[in-house]
Amino acid sequence: xxxxxxxxxxxxxxxxxxxxxxxxxxxxxxxxxxxxxxxxxxxxxxxxxxxxxxxxxxxxxxxxxxxxxxxxxxxxxxxxxxxxxxxxxxxxxxxxxxxxxxxxxxxxxxxxxxxxxxxxxxxxxxxxxxxxxxxxxxxxxxxxxxxxxxxxxxxxxxxxxxxxxxxxxxxxxxxxxxxxxxxxxxxxxxxxxxxxxxxxxxxxxxxxxxxxxxxxxxxxxxxxxxxxxxxxxxxxxxxxxxxxxxxxxxxxxxxxxxxxxxxxxxxxxxxxxxxxxxxxxxxxxxxxxxxxxxxxxxxxxxxxxxxxxxxxxxxxxxxxxxxxxxxxxxxxxxxxxxxxxxxxxxxxxxxxxxxxxxxxxxxxxxxxxxxxxxxxxxxxxxxxxxxxxxxxx
Amino acid sequence: xxxxxxxxxxxxxxxxxxxxxxxxxxxxxxxxxxxxxxxxxxxxxxxxxxxxxxxxxxxxxxxxxxxxxxxxxxxxxxxxxxxxxxxxxxxxxxxxxxxxxxxxxxxxxxxxxxxxxxxxxxxxxxxxxxxxxxxxxxxxxxxxxxxxxxxxxxxxxxxxxxxxxxxxxxxxxxxxxxxxxxxxxxxxxxxxxxxxxxxxxxxxxxxxxxxxxxxxxxxxxxxxxxxxxxxxxxxxxxxxxxxxxxxxxxxxxxxxxxxxxxxxxxxxxxxxxxxxxxxxxxxxxxxxxxxxxxxxxxxxxxxxxxxx
Numbered sequence: 268x269x270x271x272x273x274x275x276x277x278x279x280x281x282x283x284x285x286x287x288x289x290x291x292x293x294x295x296x297x298x299x300x301x302x303x304x305x306x307x308x309x310x311x312x313x314x315x316x317x318x319x320x321x322x323x324x325x326x327x328x329x330x331x332x333x334x335x336x337x338x339x340x341x342x343x344x345x346x347x348x349x350x351x352x353x354x355x356x357x358x359x360x361x362x363x364x365x366x367x368x369x370x371x372x373x374x375x376x377x378x379x380x381x382x383x384x385x386x387x388x389x390x391x392x393x394x395x396x397x398x399x400x401x402x403x404x405x406x407x408x409x410x411x412x413x414x415x416x417x418x419x420x421x422x423x424x425x426x427x428x429x430x431x432x433x434x435x436x437x438x439x440x441x442x443x444x445x446x447x448x449x450x451x452x453x454x455x456x457x458x459x460x461x462x463x464x465x466x467x468x469x470x471x472x473x474x475x476x477x478x479x480x481x482x483x484x485x486x487x488x489x490x491x492x493x494x495x496x497x498x499x500x501x502x503x504x505x506x507x508x509x510x511x512x513x514x515x516x517x518x519x520x521x522x523x524x525x526x527x528x529x530x531x532x533x534x535x536x537x538x539x540x541x542x543x544x545x546x547x548x549x550x551x552x553x554x555x556x557x558x559x560x561x562x563x564x565x566x567x568x569x570x571x572x573x574x575x576x577x578x579x580x581x582x583x584x585x586x587x588x589x590x591x592x593x594x595x596x597x598x599x600x601x602x603x604x605x606x607x608x609x610x611x612x613x614x615x616x617x618x619x620x621x622x623x624x625x626x627x628x629x630x631x632x633x634x635x636x637x638x639x640x641x642x643x644x645x646x647x648x649x650x651x652x653x654x655x656x657x658x659x660x
Numbered sequence: 661x662x663x664x665x666x667x668x669x670x671x672x673x674x675x676x677x678x679x680x681x682x683x684x685x686x687x688x689x690x691x692x693x694x695x696x697x698x699x700x701x702x703x704x705x706x707x708x709x710x711x712x713x714x715x716x717x718x719x720x721x722x723x724x725x726x727x728x729x730x731x732x733x734x735x736x737x738x739x740x741x742x743x744x745x746x747x748x749x750x751x752x753x754x755x756x757x758x759x760x761x762x763x764x765x766x767x768x769x770x771x772x773x774x775x776x777x778x779x780x781x782x783x784x785x786x787x788x789x790x791x792x793x794x795x796x797x798x799x800x801x802x803x804x805x806x807x808x809x810x811x812x813x814x815x816x817x818x819x820x821x822x823x824x825x826x827x828x829x830x831x832x833x834x835x836x837x838x839x840x841x842x843x844x845x846x847x848x849x850x851x852x853x854x855x856x857x858x859x860x861x862x863x864x865x866x867x868x869x870x871x872x873x874x875x876x877x878x879x880x881x882x883x884x885x886x887x888x889x890x891x892x893x894x895x896x897x898x899x900x901x902x903x904x905x906x907x908x909x910x911x912x913x914x915x916x917x918x919x920x921x922x923x924x925x926x927x928x929x930x931x932x933x934x935x936x937x938x939x940x941x942x943x944x945x946x947x948x949x950x951x952x953x954x955x956x957x958x959x960x961x962x963x964x965x966x967x968x
Contacts, residue, residue: 288744288747289740289743289744289747291736291739291740317743317744317746317747319739319740319743319778320778321736321739321774322770322771322773322774322777323770323771323774325732325733325736325771326733326735326736326739326770326771326774327736329729329730329733329736329737329740329771330736330737330739330740330743331740332729332737332740333704333727333729333736333737333738333739333740333741333744334740334741334743334744334747335740335744336727336740336741337702337740337741337744337745337748338744338748339743339744339747339748341740355730356729356730356733359729359730363729466702466725466726466727466741467725468699468700468701468702468724468725468750468753471722471723471724471725471726472725472726473715473717473720473722473725473726473728474725474726474727474728475727475728475729476714476715476716476717476720476726476728477711477712477716477717477728478716478717479716479717482717482718
């Protein structure tokens with residue numbers, strides 16, 4: 268069914284189709300519509316689900332960790348301060364290997380406060396044992412919620428996953444979205460049967476018991492291994508989804524014009540759409556520009572990035588958050604992926620607090636990259652785009 | 661039918677071999693509570709003495725499913741467990757949270773309040789040893805007036821806790837839940853029958869159990885039960901039960917021998933006459949309040965089975 272909807276509706280609809288059985292969530296701009304849509308589905312009788320109207324995000328994640336630990340498919344969603352409040356429990360979800368899916372509608376974390384998109388809410392959560400994927404369109408949000416359960420529940424993975432989408436740019440912008448029918452989803456994502464140990468009086472387990480130093484390190488190692496395995500699983504699930512639904516989101520990364528590209532820009536989220544226009548325009552002008560949309564941030568597809576960028580003469584990285592005094596978190600990943608390359612790698616920090624990243628801004632990023640490709644070196648490694656007091660390049 | 665101690669099964673649900681201190685009031689209470697609850701339960705324990713003395717990986721004293729994540733989320737975690745059981749159609753399974761007084765009166769109060777407001781089908785048990793004992797005796801909201809703890813020490817200027825004990829059972833009564841009760845490890849018959857009643861009730865049930873702590877309170881380890889009895893005699897703890905809004909006092913305190921109770925414990929030994937008089941006055945006021953509250957609610961809610 269094709270409908271013109273925002274990402275919060277697309278997510279809620281996908282959650283309903285995934286036959287999620289326990290949801291606990293708390294309203295926060297720009298995620299609020301999601302808790303409203305789900306409440307409406309339940310009260311209209313079209314969704315059959317336990318819905319816990321908790322008193323905070325801390326309780327939301329606590330409740331879904333518990334319900335998932337009892338072997339029931341669970342969902343929560345949040346943004347910004349709410350994600351920060353959940354932080355403590357994110358480690359529990361990862362550590363207990365629970366395939367929870369969370370919709371994160373990215374928004375800056377104060378102070379200074381604001382309600383618009385920035386990734387300084389989700390980026391600091393990257394080491395909690397959660398998979399993280401960033402999306403570009405409302406269709407992709409919808410599709411990734413469905414894929415997320417299949418990825419997280421795969422026995423090679425068994426880790427929680429966040430689907431991160433840009434606040435307002437997606438949440439409050441309507442687009443035509445193909446909403447999956449129940450039979451289609453049932454054919455892709457079968458009824459849930461827990462593949463992890465779960466709390467059951469018939470077969471008691473201790474879930475989350477305090478673990479002394481003799482044992483904890485091996486648990487951490489297993490999470491690391493599972494995160495690496497997830498790279499294959501993300502690709503497999505994408506292919507399976509593409510076969511069944513006819514929409515291919517390319518798995519870990521998606522590329523445009525990279526085969527012969529001299530300069531490549533790596534993006535996350537909706538800036539990709541803006542960059543697509545710019546890179547096509549540059550191609551028309553004969554400039555060898557390429558684009559990589561990075562979809563998976565955890566696990567980070569370092570090998571794929573290294574392979575795609577191996578013949579490039581300058582690589583740019585778009586960051587919508589900052590690790591102060593260092594650079595963007597995405598930049599650090601790319602530097603790691605390209606550690607044995609001497610190609611200039613330039614970080615473009617911009618769009619913070621929801622500031623618009625316009626075509627002109629992306630064009631200026633490519634200008635800097637083309638110049639670096641010519642000279643073989645970067646004037647500066649960390650560039651602040653469209654920032655008062657800063658001149659690019 | 662009222663339970664007798666001999667009705668409890670021989671087998672422990674919370675098994676021996678746990679690592680609680682000798683004379684631990686909490687461990688004794690939990691052992692009996694678990695026997696009443698039986699095997700068709702799921703236990704959640706937040707950070708607390710219990711989360712440590714119930715064993716560390718790979719051992720566990722619980723013979724029933726056990727879940728633990730953090731400190732302040734008991735109310736939320738048991739909500740999630742209860743809803744999951746509902747989804748699975750496992751109506752026979754009772755979901756129980758067992759938290760300390762710090763995890764209840766302080767850091768966990770918000771999640772507790774939320775779960776109570778939603779009338780989640782769970783039992784929340786607070787074992788009250790009146791301070792953060794797991795981290796080495798710091799004050800909590802449940803620490804009584806005058807008690808010396810490592811964060812309310814006896815100094816030259818101030819001696820012990822200046823504030824008064826937070827009345828969490830009363831806060832829970834204000835949530836209009838089906839069942840709120842207080843109990844004590846020293847009155848096992850009263851305790852096990854309240855657990856039984858809680859188990860047989862639907863909706864949110866709150867039980868706060870007085871549990872003397874040997875190292876935290878500073879007394880001889882053989883005196884746990886005696887101390888708990890004295891507490892109820894002198895009015896430092898009341899045995900109460902609030903069913904569908906109606907408060908009942910299960911045991912009339914003598915309101916005597918406060919000083920005997922205080923002098924048995926290192927934490928109160930510094931208290932002078934003035935401080936003792938202040939404490940005496942506060943517990944007498946509390947007693948008058950509860951008598952009045954019981955009278956009032958008996959009248960207001962008599963014959964009412966419905967939600968208050």
